[in-house]
Each structure stands twice: as structure tokens, then as C-alpha cells.
Amino acid sequence: MFQNAPLQGSNAERSRHQNRQAVLGQIHRQGTMGRAEIARALSLSTQAVSNIIADLSGDGLLIERGHLNVGRGQPARQYALNPKGGFALGIEVRPDAVLSALLNMEGQAVVTKRVALQKTDPGTIVDTVKTLFHHALADVPNARRRMLGAGIVMPGPFGATGITGHGTGLEDWCDVDPTTLFSDALGLPVEVSNDANAAAMAERLSGAAQDLSTYAYLYFGAGLGLGLVSGGHLVQGAFGNAGEIGHIPAPGCRDNLESALSRSSVQRHLQRVGKKGDDIEALDELFTHEDNDLYDWLNQATEALAYAVTIVENIFDPETVILGGAMPDQILNHFVAHTLLPAQSVSNRPNPKLPRLQRGTSGRMTATLGAAALVLHRTLSPQIAHAH
Amino acid sequence: MFQNAPLQGSNAERSRHQNRQAVLGQIHRQGTMGRAEIARALSLSTQAVSNIIADLSGDGLLIERGHLNVGRGQPARQYALNPKGGFALGIEVRPDAVLSALLNMEGQAVVTKRVALQKTDPGTIVDTVKTLFHHALADVPNARRRMLGAGIVMPGPFGATGITGHGTGLEDWCDVDPTTLFSDALGLPVEVSNDANAAAMAERLSGAAQDLSTYAYLYFGAGLGLGLVSGGHLVQGAFGNAGEIGHIPAPGCRDNLESALSRSSVQRHLQRVGKKGDDIEALDELFTHEDNDLYDWLNQATEALAYAVTIVENIFDPETVILGGAMPDQILNHFVAHTLLPAQSVSNRPNPKLPRLQRGTSGRMTATLGAAALVLHRTLSPQIAHAH
DNA sequence: CGGATTAACTCAAATAATTTGAATAATCAA
DNA sequence: TTGATTATTCAAATTATTTGAGTTAATCCG
Numbered sequence: 001m002f003q004n005a006p007l008q009g010s011n012a013e014r015s016r017h018q019n020r021q022a023v024l025g026q027i028h029r030q031g032t033m034g035r036a037e038i039a040r041a042l043s044l045s046t047q048a049v050s051n052i053i054a055d056l057s058g059d060g061l062l063i064e065r066g067h068l069n070v071g072r073g074q075p076a077r078q079y080a081l082n083p084k085g086g087f088a089l090g091i092e093v094r095p096d097a098v099l100s101a102l103l104n105m106e107g108q109a110v111v112t113k114r115v116a117l118q119k120t121d122p123g124t125i126v127d128t129v130k131t132l133f134h135h136a137l138a139d140v141p142n143a144r145r146r147m148l149g150a151g152i153v154m155p156g157p158f159g160a161t162g163i164t165g166h167g168t169g170l171e172d173w174c175d176v177d178p179t180t181l182f183s184d185a186l187g188l189p190v191e192v193s194n195d196a197n198a199a200a201m202a203e204r205l206s207g208a209a210q211d212l213s214t215y216a217y218l219y220f221g222a223g224l225g226l227g228l229v230s231g232g233h234l235v236q237g238a239f240g241n242a243g244e245i246g247h248i249p250a251p252g253c254r255d256n257l258e259s260a261l262s263r264s265s266v267q268r269h270l271q272r273v274g275k276k277g278d279d280i281e282a283l284d285e286l287f288t289h290e291d292n293d294l295y296d297w298l299n300q301a302t303e304a305l306a307y308a309v310t311i312v313e314n315i316f317d318p319e320t321v322i323l324g325g326a327m328p329d330q331i332l333n334h335f336v337a338h339t340l341l342p343a344q345s346v347s348n349r350p351n352p353k354l355p356r357l358q359r360g361t362s363g364r365m366t367a368t369l370g371a372a373a374l375v376l377h378r379t380l381s382p383q384i385a386h387a388h
Numbered sequence: 389m390f391q392n393a394p395l396q397g398s399n400a401e402r403s404r405h406q407n408r409q410a411v412l413g414q415i416h417r418q419g420t421m422g423r424a425e426i427a428r429a430l431s432l433s434t435q436a437v438s439n440i441i442a443d444l445s446g447d448g449l450l451i452e453r454g455h456l457n458v459g460r461g462q463p464a465r466q467y468a469l470n471p472k473g474g475f476a477l478g479i480e481v482r483p484d485a486v487l488s489a490l491l492n493m494e495g496q497a498v499v500t501k502r503v504a505l506q507k508t509d510p511g512t513i514v515d516t517v518k519t520l521f522h523h524a525l526a527d528v529p530n531a532r533r534r535m536l537g538a539g540i541v542m543p544g545p546f547g548a549t550g551i552t553g554h555g556t557g558l559e560d561w562c563d564v565d566p567t568t569l570f571s572d573a574l575g576l577p578v579e580v581s582n583d584a585n586a587a588a589m590a591e592r593l594s595g596a597a598q599d600l601s602t603y604a605y606l607y608f609g610a611g612l613g614l615g616l617v618s619g620g621h622l623v624q625g626a627f628g629n630a631g632e633i634g635h636i637p638a639p640g641c642r643d644n645l646e647s648a649l650s651r652s653s654v655q656r657h658l659q660r661v662g663k664k665g666d667d668i669e670a671l672d673e674l675f676t677h678e679d680n681d682l683y684d685w686l687n688q689a690t691e692a693l694a695y696a697v698t699i700v701e702n703i704f705d706p707e708t709v710i711l712g713g714a715m716p717d718q719i720l721n722h723f724v725a726h727t728l729l730p731a732q733s734v735s736n737r738p739n740p741k742l743p744r745l746q747r748g749t750s751g752r753m754t755a756t757l758g759a760a761a762l763v764l765h766r767t768l769s770p771q772i773a774h775a776h
Numbered sequence: 777c778g779g780a781t782t783a784a785c786t787c788a789a790a791t792a793a794t795t796t797g798a799a800t801a802a803t804c805a806a
Numbered sequence: 807t808t809g810a811t812t813a814t815t816c817a818a819a820t821t822a823t824t825t826g827a828g829t830t831a832a833t834c835c836g
Contacts, residue, residue: 007770009410009430010403011794012822019397019822026395036784042397045824046785067831073783074831161734214626226703230625235618237705238602241734244702249695249732251639256732307637314632315614315703317625344637344644346549346629382395399823400793407793424813433795434814455802461812462802 016052018382019044023052024061025380027081032065034076053079060146061085061105081105086379087143089136089150089188090372091129092195092365094222095120100132101365102140103372107205111136112365121172126185133186148379149189151371152182155222156194157241191374195219196243197234198370199324199360200227205373207362208322216318217360218245218308220325221367223258226308228316232381234374250307252300260304263326269297280364284328298334305339309357313347324360325367332359404440406770407432411440412449413768415469420453422464441467448534449473449493469493474767475531477524477538477576478760479517480583480753483508483610488520489753490528491760495593499524500753509560514573521574536767537577539759540570543610544582545629579762583607584631585622586758587712587748588615593761595750596710604706605748606633606696608713609755611646614696616704620769622762638695640688648692651714657685668752672716686722693727697745701735712748713755720747 008014022042027033033041039049056062063082067075083104092099095117102111113135115128129152137144154173183190200217203209209217209229217227224246228235236242246258253260270277270286273293277283286294309321323332336359342348347356362369396402410430415421421429427437444450451470455463471492480487483505490499501523503516517540525532542561571578588605591597597605597617605615612634616623624630634646641648658665658674661681665671674682697709711720724747730736735744750757 009407009432015398022397044397072833157734238707241705244734314635317629319626346545346632460804
């Protein structure tokens with residue numbers, strides 16, 4: 001899945017493709033830009049950019065947005081991404097439900113939907129995904145022709161590994177290659193990833209990591225996940241299972257990090273004292289009422305979090321660590337405010353430009369949005385070309 | 389140093405450059421190849437490859453190596469890298485000495501040297517490095533014109549961080565930018581990295597990782613370092629300090645992983661019982677005589693190593709973890725053989741193609757060779773182009 | 777107010793790399 | 807010996823780029 005593909009040489013056609021992507025990406029990062037400005041940013045001639053913009057406008061990917069006047073000289077005609085120029089489907093498969101989001105080119109969700117699942121075999125899930133796709137298409141005129149691809153998020157780890165304890169609920173999926181399965185079913189190019197990785201990309205598309213290129217994302221999902229972004233690209237590992245930080249044993253934790261720092265952890269903790277902590281609303285409620293049992297959990301979870309951050313900072317040296325996922329914002333804020341970050345860390349700098357730990361801002365559907373973000377990322381940033 | 393540089397667009401000239409690099413890299417990986425074979429591998433026309441090969445041969449980077457006959461059809465003229473076509477200087481700066489190695493295009497060391505240091509201020513070290521460079525040039529005719537660049541390895545972490553405890557011995561270097569310093573002094577393009585990262589690349593150039601693209605390298609240097617290679621490229625972190633695994637506190641370790649698993653750790657342990665473990669030879673000797681005190685250390689070190697591997701596997705999901713650095717091969721072998729690898733890991737696969745933990749094979753000068761390998765890597769693999 | 781300056785953009789030609797297609801060369805196999 | 811196969815070369819076509827001159831539209835400044 002992530003093998004050492006041989007690199008491709010370049011020719012005129014592939015240069016054009018790369019330059020188109022570069023122009024789109026540049027405009028995406030900046031919002032709106034003029035031809036000459038783009039040319040300077042990409043070290044291309046204005047003429048080349050002009051040609052490419054004509055192309056992209058013709059394809060409906062760019063729209064003009066008036067003129068910008070910054071002093072002397074002819075005002076620059078500004079271009080922006082056409083929100084309706086392209087769409088990306090994001091699908092999140094959970095053991096109990098499938099979520100979908102259709103994002104436009106600007107990264108805004110135009111349709112979202114959730115369907116509960118009775119069975120989790122590949123057939124059922126593929127059918128559900130197909131239905132969700134057709135629903136989304138029905139709501140958005142012309143989206144069919146403008147689909148850029150689909151991103152699928154599934155609970156990891158992928159393939160047969162030593163991690164079996166927690167049961168992902170998707171046991172029938174061992175021998176299936178999800179990429180070709182969904183690609184054939186939807187008739188779209190497909191990217192598959194796990195929840196934490198996708199969430200990390202969601203945060204880059206429209207959240208706290210918009211201007212970051214090297215950061216880590218700690219994600220509360222089924223367990224505790226980690227998404228690593230280096231130089232703007234996901235670090236997925238050799239088999240797509242990078243970031244399984246939850247399974248690391250930690251000092252002071254019963255079993256591993258996940259056993260002290262995850263949704264199941266807090267749920268178990270509250271269950272023992274006869275309280276309900278199944279959903280985000282319940283946790284939010286408890287936190288608002290300063291529930292003592294929840295605070296007990298928070299105290300030991302904060303220690304586990306400090307340890308997780310220590311590992312991530314020293315191994316990966318990110319610009320910042322972002323915290324997000326299936327937790328109430330209040331609790332995430334509590335973590336950010338009350339976690340005692342280790343002094344013994346390469347990230348403990350004298351005058352940091354960014355907080356070492358911050359809360360993600362892309363909301364509850366992070367992973368679903370992230371699935372679509374994977375697709376947008378591919379179309380907006382020039383990739384090293386691989387053969388086949 | 390590792391900021392989010394904007395991407396560059398492509399044009400004919402830059403395509404040629406990229407294709408030249410791709411051809412060189414392809415030949416490097418394969419040993420020798422014919423034009424048509426290269427064309428297929430890179431999805432280029434044979435004519436394009438023919439032109440590029442004429443170019444590269446003219447520049448002295450390729451040499452012809454006879455004909456290869458594989459059945460019907462005209463035999464293909466084979467090309468290989470010209471070992472004397474390019475050289476890379478590797479420099480390793482330690483608190484007590486500076487080491488140098490001049491590698492040819494094939495990655496073989498043609499000159500190596502070591503100079504002890506009295507002082508470690510930038511001026512002294514730059515002078516030493518200059519002298520080593522000129523010595524190397526004097527020994528190899530025509531190397532001056534054919535220098536591809538220099539790689540410098542220095543003990544991390546770089547910049548002001550929370551890691552101060554162990555004292556790198558290079559305190560005067562806080563406010564110096566080593567890249568421009570050495571680049572100006574040597575008149576060469578320079579890459580700066582830490583020892584573990586460089587060692588990881590050495591292993592890829594000519595060691596155990598030649599056919600791997602995503603792996604981790606645990607390195608015994610001053611402390612315990614980690615080099616991460618993802619998709620053939622180093623993961624260096626936002627500030628170049630990725631891989632400081634030694635500073636992570638671990639269950640069962642006095643202070644952190646490094647305090648149980650490093651040269652200083654074994655040295656301290658042996659010192660307490662009045663034995664000498666300062667250099668590799670002494671450790672080798674003790675191991676050969678099955679010294680009980682050394683074995684005591686090994687037992688607890690093996691546990692620390694198991695934990696380090698757990699972290700690395702679950703966070704990074706590598707194809708394999710390679711163990712190397714300043715330890716006798718015997719001891720590294722002992723670690724590989726006797727470390728109880730965790731079952732709770734994404735790397736615990738049913739039918740692994742590679743051992744999860746293996747010993748590096750690039751010998752004692754790994755980091756110095758790795759410094760030069762950074763330069764060769766840059767010239768042999770097409771990079772995403774960045775502006776400026 | 778009006779000419780000089782500045783900057784963005786366009787047009788047409790030049791350029792530099794590629795691909796394409798036909799021709800040639802060298803080997804194997806029947 | 808002849809036909810099939812594969813590698814390579816040559817010359818022309820192609821495709822993207824850059825270059826340079828010219829146009830447009832704004833600000834600056836006397």
C-alpha cells in the first residue's frame with residue numbers, strides 16, 4: 001500500500017499538470033492572488049501562469065474576484081478557487097455507523113449525513129457508502145462531473161498486527177483491499193487512511209494547522225490516535241499504521257496510554273461509579289457540573305497526556321501538538337490548560353512562537369472532513385510523481 | 389531551517405534537471421542499466437533517456453560497462469555510475485574529535501581521517517574541518533572539481549531546547565548557523581544533521597537498508613538517537629531535532645531511556661564496579677569474556693531497548709528497526725537476539741518479510757559516512773523543488 | 777492637470793525539453 | 807538464411823515553457 005514506488009521522469013505534459021496543481025495550491029493557501037504574484041511565488045513567468053489560469057478558469061476551477069490595488073501600476077486581477085469547481089467525498093466508517101461529508105473546493109462541507117449500521121461486513125458497508133454518495137450528489141447540482149475523489153477513514157490498524165485486544169468491530173475486513181473495493185464501487189479515485197491521520201489533515205485544511213507544515217495531532221477516537229504531518233504530508237508508515245500511540249505502555253497507566261486517555265477509559269471510569277459517560281453530551285454535562293469522578297479521571301488522564309506529548313515531541317519535533325477528536329471542547333480546553341508539559345523536551349524552547357499544546361478547531365466531524373481533506377490535499381499540492 | 393518553503397513550478401530546464409537526477413538514482417539503485425530499461429522505469433521515451441545519458445556521460449558521471457544480452461534483440465549497452473564522477477565530503481563533529489570521510493559516487497570511502505580536538509569553539513572546528521577537506525582533496529586527483537557537497541554531523545539537539553542535562557560539549561554553538569558557516573568555509577553546498585539521522589542514511593546508501601524506504605534506525609552515539617526514514621527521506625522534524633528518543637522517560641529506567649541504554653550508561657555501570665568501559669574495544673573484550681557486570685547491564689538495557697522499539701514501531705510503523713552505532717558488533721548482535729519484542733505492536737505481523745529488529749552493517753564510522761550520504765542522497769533522488 | 781513612473785497583463789516569437797515515427801543494428805530462433 | 811525481437815539513433819513534430827516588445831491602468835509628482 002505504501003511501497004517504494006519508482007519515481008517518474010518529467011515531460012512537458014507532466015510539467016503542466018504539476019504547475020496547475022501548484023497554482024491551485026498557491027491560491028488555496030493565499031485565498032486570492034493575481035497572475036504576477038503567483039508567478040513570483042512559483043518561479044514561473046507571468047505568461048506561463050496566465051496560460052495556466054486560462055486553462056483552470058476554462059475548467060471552472062478558478063473564478064475572478066475583482067481587482068486589487070496595492071499602489072502604483074495596473075491593478076492585479078484577483079483569482080480565487082471556485083468553490084463549486086470541485087468536490088471531495090469524505091467517508092468515515094465506524095463499527096456502528098457510517099458518516100459522510102461532501103466538501104467543496106474551499107473545504108466547506110456542503111452535505112453531511114450519518115447512517116447507523118446493523119452489520120459491518122464489506123458488502124453492507126459498501127452499499128451504505130454508495131447510498132450516501134448518491135444522496136450527496138442528488139443535493140448538489142453538477143457535483144457528479146466535478147468529483148475529485150473520495151477519502152475513506154476506517155479504524156486502524158490495517159492488516160494483521162499484534163494489536164487485537166480492543167476489537168475494531170470490523171473483523172470481516174482482514175482480507176479485503178479497501179482502496180480498490182471503494183474505488184470500484186464509487187467510480188472515483190480513493191484514499192484510505194485511519195481516523196487520526198485524516199483528522200490531522202482536516203485541521204490543516206481548515207483548522208488550527210492551516211499555516212503549519214510539521215505538526216502532530218492527538219486524536220480521541222475509539223482509542224487514542226496520532227496523526228503526523230511532516231512538510232505538509234502525512235507520515236503513514238510502511239503499512240499505513242503509523243500513529244498507534246494508544247498502544248504504548250506508559251508509566252502510571254494500567255495497561256497502555258489508551259487505558260488512561262481515551263473515550264473508553266473515561267467511560268469505564270464513570271461506569272465503575274455508576275455514571276454515564278457514553279456520549280459527548282454526557283461528558284460535557286458532567287464537566288459543566290464539575291463532577292468529582294470526572295475530575296478524578298481527568299487528573300490521571302492529564303498525566304498520561306503529558307507523557308504522550310513527551311514521546312511525540314522528542315521523537316517528531318513538531319511545531320505544535322494539536323488535540324482533538326471525540327471529546328467536548330471544554331474538556332479539550334481543560335487538557336490544554338492543565339497538562340504539565342515536560343521540561344525535558346526538545347520542544348521546550350525559550351521563546352516559542354506557538355503553544356506546545358493546543359486544541360483543534362475543526363469540530364466533531366474532524367475525521368470525516370479529514371477523509372475528504374486527503375483528496376483535496378492531493379489535488380492542491382504538487383506530488384512527487386510515481387510510476388503507475 | 390526546515391520551514392514551509394513554497395513550491396516551485398516546473399519548466400523545461402527544471403524537468404531536465406529532475407530527469408538527470410532520476411536517471412542517476414535509477415542507475416544507482418540498480419547497479420547497471422541500459423537506456424531502454426531506464427526509460428521504462430521512469431516512464432520516459434528512450435530518446436529522452438539517450439539524450440540525458442549523453443549529457444551525463446559528457447559530465448563524467450556515467451561510464452559504459454559493456455553489453456547485456458538477455459535473449460533476443462540487440463544487446464543493451466549498460467551504464468553505471470562513474471565512481472570518480474562525483475565526491476561527497478562527510479564530517480562528523482564530536483566534542484573530542486572531528487572525523488572526515490570522502491565518499492565517491494558509489495558510496496565508497498576513498499579517504500578517512502580523524503583529528504583530536506583541544507577546543508570546541510566554532511573557529512577551531514571550522515579550521516579543523518577545512519584542513520581535513522584539503523587533506524582529502526590532496527589525496528584524490530580531480531576531486532575538487534567534482535565535489536557534490538558536504539554533510540556535517542553534529543550532536544543535537546539544535547537550537548535552544550529543554551534538553552540541557554547531558555551537555556553536548558558544544559556550548560559555544562548556540563548562536564551560530566552551522567549551515568552557512570561551513571558552506572562559506574568550504575565553498576560547498578552543505579547539509580547539517582544529527583548523528584542518528586545521518587547514520588540512518590548511511591545504512592540506506594550501503595548497509596542494511598538499501599532496499600528499504602521506510603525504516604527506523606536506533607543509534608548509540610553520545611546518548612541514544614533515532615533516525616526516521618519515510619519514503620526514502622529523512623523525517624527531521626520542524627527544527628531538525630526529530631529522533632531524540634533517549635530523553636523519553638521509560639518504565640524501569642532511572643531517568644530516561646538513555647540512562648539505561650547508551651554508552652554513558654554502560655560506562656557508568658562498569659565504573660561503579662571499578663571496571664573500564666570507555667571504548668568499544670574494552671566493551672568487546674568484556675563481552676568476549678562473558679563479564680557478569682556487563683551482562684547485568686545488558687539485561688536491563690535489553691528491557692529498555694524493548695521499550696524503545698515498542699515506541700518506535702507503534703508511532704512510526706517502519707518496515708524494520710535497525711540497531712547501530714558505537715557498540716561492538718557482538719553486543720549489537722546480543723541485543724538483536726535477546727530483546728523480547730513486544731507482542732502489543734502494529735509491527736507484530738504473522739508472516740514478516742523482515743526481522744523486526746536487525747543490526748546495522750555500515751560499521752563504526754556510520755555517522756561520518758552518513759554525513760556524506762546526505763549529500764549523495766540529494767544528488768541521486770529527485771526532490772520536490774522549493775523556491776530559493 | 778498632465779507627464780513620468782510603475783506594475784500587470786497580452787501577444788507573438790524563440791527556446792528547450794520532450795515525444796513520435798521511421799530507419800538501422802545486433803542478436804536469437806526456426 | 808530468414809524472420810522476429812529488442813536496442814538504439816536520426817530527424818521531425820509537439821508541448822510546454824521563456825523572452826521581449828507593446829498595451830493598459832493605476833499612482834506619483836511637478
